Structure formats: structure tokens, C-alpha cells
Amino acid sequence: AFYTPEDSRSAEQKQVIATSDELVAEVKAADVLVIGAPMYNFAVPSTLKAWVDMIARVGVTFQYTENGPVGLLEGKKAYVVVATGGVPVNSPADFATPYMKQVLGFIGITEVEIIDASGFAVNAEEAMQRAIANVEAASLPVAA
Template identity: 50%
Template sequence: MKKVLVLNSSLNGENGNSTKLTNTFVSQLTEKDQVTITQRDLSSNAIAHLTQTEMAAWMTDANERSDEQKALAAISDELIGELNDNDLIVIGMPMYNFGIPSTFKAWIDRIARAGITFKYTEQGAVGLVENKKVVVLAARGGVYQGSDIDTQTKYLKDVLGFVGMTDVDFIYAEGLAMPGAEQSLEAAQENIKKFVAAL
């Protein structure tokens, strides 16, 4: 049985285009296979921005942590455990001001931990999160794919690869604030259907 982690971060919740894409993906997948789905909405259940106090808690020996440090370390531990426990990671990704939502960045800041999800060697950083397949369902108001200002795609490939998740695919729904938005969504949904069928 495939275990799937779905991460959403649209400010518009269920009405967000990226959330609609993840819902389509999950619907297609559950029709095809027996799967266990874990859903995490990073907008409605936002993680606070990372602080030095929280990072210091990670670096304190578990046996020496204060109650506050134990609670802070548990946030990252839970998210990393959830990530490691799933085979397929489905990311609903809106674009805000050419970048990722800050709530998703807060998630990245918790799952990228030296010695746990990556390590430094003489050859540089090595990711420790292995055997994951990632699909990013990207919803955008304009059309940016393949252009110099699509920094979102490069960032996600780089940061996910940094912790070991190098098998990353993107399905785009672009121009959603422009004429032809409905056709763009329909094309993305058809690409999702093809992607799921090939899994």
C-alpha cells in the first residue's frame, strides 16, 4: 500500500487552485490504488517562523532539553517523521510574489536539519531523505514556466534535492488570472490523470 503525504499552503483553503489540483490528484490516485493519505494544510495550521530558540533546541542533547526545548524540538521531529513515513509527497504550490508561501518555507525550515535529513561531507552536502517521489502541483495567476522569473521551480528542486528528494515532477496550471483560465485548469487536470496512471 502506497503512503501519500499531501501538503497544501493556499491562503484560499479548499477554494485555492493549488488545493483543487491536489484534490484531483488524490481522487485519481484513490480510484487507481489502495493508498493511505495524510493531509497537512500549512495555511490553516500554520507553523511559526523558525527562531534561534527553536534551532538551539535541536542542537541540545535530547536528555538535557528543558520542557520548552522539548516542545520546540517536537515540532520538527513530527514533521520529519511524517515525511519519512510516506512514499509519495504531493505538494499543492501557489505562487505568491514569484515565490513559495511563507508557510511552506516554515515547513522547509523544520524538515531541513543537519545530521537528520542532510549531512555535510568533504564533497559537500548529502541528502538523507531517500526513496521519495515528489510531485508539485503549481498554480499561478500568470505564465512563468521556463522563464527566468520562475525562481519557484528552481528553488523547490534545489531545496528538496538538498535533503535527498531528487525525484521531483511538476504539473503546472498557469494563467489562472488571465483569459483561458478554465482551459488551463482542465489541461492540468488531464496531466494529473496521465501522471497518476503512470505511477
């Protein structure tokens, strides 16, 4: 849809772009992003990947230069809460955490804090207590 000339876009393509524009506007308006990233089979779920695909737009949230891509959404901070059943966050089997850091950095959001919410399938009660402590330690800003 994004590479189809505007006057040649179908109604469906126009809707996809309208949705993308809305999602991009939300990200642009935010100073801080809080992203829940459950880990499914070592990576992010398809819905989170679809969101990334809708906000990573050439000329809108990043641009290509002679020196490579440059993110256009600088000056923002992202907190990514990575929840897992048993795979430890930042372990060799964790593809979700580096993916989220990469895509956020690609669009210019380089201040990314990962909040570990792992181990729910191992011991849900302990994992919840640890996750709450990690969220509290992150000092997330509170809206007025």
C-alpha cells in the same frame, strides 16, 4: 532550538523540535510526496518555506561530508503542483520551481516531477482544465 543543548531547551524550543520531528517522520514514512506549491510573488509562500525549514535538518534529513551535503531521504518521489496566477512555470520569473527542486534534492529526494498549474489569473477555466490534464498525465499513484 536545534542547536541548543537538550537540557537547556525552553518549553517553546521543545515544542518546535517535537513538531519538526513529527513532520520529518511523515516525510520519512512516505514513498511519494504530493506538494501543492502556489507561487506568491515569484516564490513559494512562507508556510511552505516554514515546512521546508522544519524538515531540512542536519543529521536527520541531510548530512555534511567532506564532499558537501548529502541528502538522507533517498528512494522517494515528489510531485510538486506549482499553481500561479500568471507567471509561467519554469519561466525566468519562476523562483518556486527551482527552489522546490533544490530543497528536495538537498534532502535526498531527487526524483521530482513538476506539475504545471499556471495561469489562473489569466483564464481560470482554461488553467483548471490544463492543470487537471497535467495531473492526470503525471500518473500519480493511487492509495489502496
